Amino acid sequence: MFYLFKFKKEKFENKSTLRPKIKVLLSYKDKAKEVIAILDTGSDLNYIPADFADYFKLPLSEEIFKAQGAEHEFEYKTSKIYFKLENPHKSYRKLLEVMVPVKTTMHKDIILGTEFLKDFIVELNYNRGTIKLTETKTQ
Amino acid sequence: MTYSNYDFFIKTDFSKYAGEWVGILGNKVVAHGASFKEVAEIVDREFNLKKVLITRIPAKVAQLL
Numbered sequence: 001m002f003y004l005f006k007f008k009k010e011k012f013e014n015k016s017t018l019r020p021k022i023k024v025l026l027s028y029k030d031k032a033k034e035v036i037a038i039l040d041t042g043s044d045l046n047y048i049p050a051d052f053a054d055y056f057k058l059p060l061s062e063e064i065f066k067a068q069g070a071e072h073e074f075e076y077k078t079s080k081i082y083f084k085l086e087n088p089h090k091s092y093r094k095l096l097e098v099m100v101p102v103k104t105t106m107h108k109d110i111i112l113g114t115e116f117l118k119d120f121i122v123e124l125n126y127n128r129g130t131i132k133l134t135e136t137k138t139q
Numbered sequence: 140m141t142y143s144n145y146d147f148f149i150k151t152d153f154s155k156y157a158g159e160w161v162g163i164l165g166n167k168v169v170a171h172g173a174s175f176k177e178v179a180e181i182v183d184r185e186f187n188l189k190k191v192l193i194t195r196i197p198a199k200v201a202q203l204l
Contacts, residue, residue, distance in 0.1 A: 005145075006149045007149075008148070008149055010197060011152075011154065021148075021149075021194075023144075023145040023148075023192060033179055033182070033191075033193055034144070034190055034191065034192045034193065035175075035192070035193050035194060036148065036192065036193075036194035036195075049175065051174050051175050051176040052175055052176075054176060055175065055176045055179050055180075108195050108197075109195055109197075
């Protein structure tokens with residue numbers, strides 16, 4: 001079973017680029033929101049900005065961990081939230097660990113890293129502008 | 140023409156909202172604000188049972204994750 005998405009063409013300065021942005025449904029207890037997340041094969045874990053954790057009232061780990069961002073180290077706690085993908089025939093739904101930054105916001109977007117991507121064969125076709133996520137196991 | 144909210148997101152230039160978070164319902168921006176939480180709370184108040192897609196519109200600068 002696969003899920004199809006498209007690259008989002010976005011501008012910066014005088015150029016444009018293609019960013020792998022997909023729609024996911026985030027949920028925890030009685031709250032759910034459809035959001036855009038960016039795929040990042042270079043990230044080990046999934047990441048959500050702190051105000052997402054605040055909105056969903058996610059319980060955070062007591063322990064604080066350190067991670068290496070693109071330029072700086074930053075501190076984070078961990079939590080878990082449900083991620084759901086849908087196509088007309090099936091859906092993927094899984095409770096996944098996420099990093100939640102403490103003090104400094106490293107990124108403003110939801111980032112889906114290896115912890116999410118390892119469940120799929122990931123095909124990024126920049127020529128066609130398509131993103132295909134094929135499940136590698138039954139959930 | 141009515142698009143799904145994701146198709147509308149992919150096809151539309153939202154640069155007038157650069158730096159903000161927006162809520163998309165069908166082919167309309169129905170909420171915008173400075174943070175995810177602010178937009179999510181507007182959506183809860185005004186569009187509780189509808190599927191509104193929330194996303195950040197990046198500023199026009201290169202990104203390095």
